[in-house]
Amino acid sequence: MKTEVYSWRVSTDLKMGLEHEARRRKISLSAVLDLAARELLRNSGANGEPDKEQERLQGAAAKCLGTIAGSNPRRAESVKRMVRTRLRGKHER
16 A cells, blocks of 8 residues: 655656656556556666675775785874875875
């Protein structure tokens, strides 16, 4: 049972196209919109199935992630100063 309402503005030609498709299929306009929305979700992977491209990208990114070894456990607190010092030295040459 449908309980949710969603409304939006569409161009005249899009509305006419949707109405034409509803008449051609002999179904209601809301049924055409349901079909279109379900098809979009199915094709985008939003129906709970993992997107293969996203899995590939996340796998590639995971190879680059990790921790940086070092002897200064408080390095993050001083990184701003360290970067500015290095940049000053680079530009003074």
